[in-house]
Amino acid sequence: MGLLRQLVKSATTACLPAERWLVRGRSSQAGPLPAISLTFDDGPHPEHTPNVLAELERWNLTATFFVIGQHAATHPQLIEQIVQAGHTVANHTWTHSEPCRTSAVAFAEEVTQTSALLEKLTGMKPRFMRPPKGELSLAKAMGLWGAGYTVALWSVDPRDYRIESDDDACSVSEQAAWNHGDIVLLHDNRPGAAQLLRVWGAAGRWSQCRTVPLTTWVKPSALQHAVTTRGSAGASPSLQSVS
Ligand SMILES: [Zn+2]
Numbered sequence: 001m002g003l004l005r006q007l008v009k010s011a012t013t014a015c016l017p018a019e020r021w022l023v024r025g026r027s028s029q030a031g032p033l034p035a036i037s038l039t040f041d042d043g044p045h046p047e048h049t050p051n052v053l054a055e056l057e058r059w060n061l062t063a064t065f066f067v068i069g070q071h072a073a074t075h076p077q078l079i080e081q082i083v084q085a086g087h088t089v090a091n092h093t094w095t096h097s098e099p100c101r102t103s104a105v106a107f108a109e110e111v112t113q114t115s116a117l118l119e120k121l122t123g124m125k126p127r128f129m130r131p132p133k134g135e136l137s138l139a140k141a142m143g144l145w146g147a148g149y150t151v152a153l154w155s156v157d158p159r160d161y162r163i164e165s166d167d168d169a170c171s172v173s174e175q176a177a178w179n180h181g182d183i184v185l186l187h188d189n190r191p192g193a194a195q196l197l198r199v200w201g202a203a204g205r206w207s208q209c210r211t212v213p214l215t216t217w218v219k220p221s222a223l224q225h226a227v228t229t230r231g232s233a234g235a236s237p238s239l240q241s242v243s
Helices: 003-015 048-058 069-074 076-084 104-122 138-146 166-175 192-202 222-229
Strands: 035-041 063-067 088-091 150-152 183-187
Touching (some): 035 048, 048 192, 069 076, 069 104, 076 088, 076 104, 088 104, 166 192, 183 192
Parallel strands (some): 035 063, 035 183
């Protein structure tokens, strides 16, 4: 990441509340063990997502899955499995379109389409949205905030997509470090993430921290409350694009 982008990200993180822009949890919420949030992007994948779910269950971990809408449409049973296992499903656009080639209007449509599908599959509109590559224009960000989303980025990137062998998994595993409040970026559309979970488990890393849902780091959402308790009053707010 370039220096300018790092500065913009740091300034944005410092200025905005976590309910709008979540990069890492606040340190004041420490418990007996450091808490981190695991996140998996770019699934669901018919082979790798079940492997990730098996490792999460094996090590008693919780996670958030930022799913691509068109993959969720192809594999709706995987969305149900993620939710049934107690994990959170979140929005990662419909096609994972390239940020610099996607207008605010097209981006808004992808987000709305994905959330509509996820709400149909899970009964709840996703609260968290992660833009592809973590890139957002102000217009796209304002559209997301207007619709009540928390933009969720990450603070630790082990670059699990580099893993092609057991040796790779060991070296990536050893290089990755986290502290209380960190949000870890992983990918369940490749084999590396499940390998990493297993290697970290064998190294005792999961007994030295707690994994918590992203909701741990933000105040309860009025939008989620409205969706879960709504009667005939209606539809959840749709994303208004800002051009
Ligand atoms: Zn992605």
